[in-house]
Amino acid sequence: MENYFELSVQPALLQEISSIGLAHLGDAVYEVLVRSWLCVHGKATGKGLHRATVALVCAPEQARRAERILPELTEEEQAVFRRGRNANVHSIPQHASRKEYQEATALEALFGYLYLQGKRERINDLFIKMMDEP
DSSP states (O other), X not given: OOOTTSOOOOHHHHHHSOHHHHHHHHHXXXXXXHHXXXXXXXOOOHHHHHHHXXXXXXXXXXXXXXXXXXXXXXXXXXXXXXXXXXXXXXXXXXXXXXXXXXXXXXXXXXXXXXXXXXXXXXXXXXXXXXXXXX
């Protein structure tokens, strides 16, 4: 039986997953982290919580925060990020530029990739760097 909370996918299978598939999963991983961060930082109030979550998970904000971690990425992580950025996305939200959406997709692909490898600590380290205000 698979434990979907503690996945560790083999490298060959991981390479077969599309960038869009990685981003799909990474989007959920990122949103869970944001929601957890907001709750822990005392922002857990109904409508305000939802608005704060939406503000942090939108493509422009993800792109802005992704810039903070780019120098920290390993070569393997950089390759996954580039692969995600180059994914063939068909629709871009009105509130984001193509570049912002590509960067957000790249970040989500990276988080999905790391999640499937079971690298929770690495995801957490990168997330903390993203959320620290300069």
